[in-house]
Amino acid sequence: MDKQPRNRKEASFYKPLAKARVRCLLCPHKCLIHDGEVGFCRSRINKNGKLYVLNYAWISALALEPMERLPLKNFYDGMGTMSIGSFGCNMACSYCENHQLVASHGTGRVLYPDEIANIAAHLLDRGNIGIAYTYGEPVTWYEYVMDTAKESQKYDLKNIMVSNGFINKEPLIKLLPYIDAFNIDIKSMRDDMYSTMLKGDLASVLNTCKTIKGSGKHLEITSMLITDINTNENEIEALAAFIADELGKEVPLHFWGYLPNGKLSLPPTSFYVLEKAANIATRRLDNVYVSYGKNA
Ligand code: SF4
Numbered sequence: 050m051d052k053q054p055r056n057r058k059e060a061s062f063y064k065p066l067a068k069a070r071v072r073c074l075l076c077p078h079k080c081l082i083h084d085g086e087v088g089f090c091r092s093r094i095n096k097n098g099k100l101y102v103l104n105y106a107w108i109s110a111l112a113l114e115p116m117e118r119l120p121l122k123n124f125y126d127g128m129g130t131m132s133i134g135s136f137g138c139n140m141a142c143s144y145c146e147n148h149q150l151v152a153s154h155g156t157g158r159v160l161y162p163d164e165i166a167n168i169a170a171h172l173l174d175r176g177n178i179g180i181a182y183t184y185g186e187p188v189t190w191y192e193y194v195m196d197t198a199k200e201s202q203k204y205d206l207k208n209i210m211v212s213n214g215f216i217n218k219e220p221l222i223k224l225l226p227y228i229d230a231f232n233i234d235i236k237s238m239r240d241d242m243y244s245t246m247l248k249g250d251l252a253s254v255l256n257t258c259k260t261i262k263g264s265g266k267h268l269e270i271t272s273m274l275i276t277d278i279n280t281n282e283n284e285i286e287a288l289a290a291f292i293a294d295e296l297g298k299e300v301p302l303h304f305w306g307y308l309p310n311g312k313l314s315l316p317p318t319s320f321y322v323l324e325k326a327a328n329i330a331t332r333r334l335d336n337v338y339v340s341y342g343k344n345a
Pocket residue numbers: 073074075076077078079080087088089090091092093138139188189
């Protein structure tokens with residue numbers, strides 16, 4: 050069977066406008082996209098007034114990983130998952146751990162939802178519990194995540210999303226029935242860091258966390274700490290307070306130490322800084338973990 054062209058899949062959430070323009074409604078950027086142009090995430094293109102997905106079925110990375118590397122510590126601990134990712138991201142973090150993958154447009158392999166679900170099912174006897182959508186930003190891979198999660202139900206696979214949480218409420222609610230567990234990255238508790246350094250917004254991310262928790266799905270939070278950027282004691286206290294008050298003190302929090310990456314070149318975050326943050330957070334939370342993330 051011939052593979053369909055990679056940009057044939059029409060986007061699920063957008064509004065056609067006059068003069069062949071479209072408004073993408075998938076994430077809070079709500080990009081206004083002119084004919085022939087792509088959105089901020091570079092994963093959606095306007096062709097003749099219709100919005101198409103460019104990264105649909107493109108697999109840029111695939112690995113069988115232990116759950117704690119996602120990180121999900123309190124969800125099938127000791128088991129593993131088949132992690133997959135594609136290009137495209139709707140934030141622009143200067144310290145991105147996956148910046149090469151995110152920018153790797155059109156590289157990798159095309160594997161359709163039935164094919165990738167079949168591969169994951171074959172790994173069940175090697176400790177795999179399902180599929181984790183990670184590495185790049187799975188919000189920008191929305192249609193593929195949805196189709197694959199539906200397909201994987203045939204094999205009783207778990208579906209996991211590791212995300213920056215920058216998604217509009219309507220698409221999130223439509224996706225929730227198909228995803229079993231989320232790890233959401235709260236990168237800072239400051240609006241200014243989100244708007245300048247990350248090109249996102251804090252309120253949208255916090256709302257995503259509340260919507261997921263309200264749905265009853267498993268939720269864990271990650272926060273990468275970068276010395277002197279987001280390690281202020283007040284900020285750590287604000288993060289712990291948000292989780293305790295709005296999500297529940299049982300929700301796990303993972304502090305990841307920054308290692309030099311992407312365009313940012315700062316000293317690695319010391320273990321002392323991570324431990325200090327963990328000590329502050331454990332005053333409010335039951336499950337706080339520290340590590341140096343996937344690239345350690
Ligand atoms: S998903 Fe991409 S194109 Fe759509 S609004 Fe967000 S950044 Fe823009």
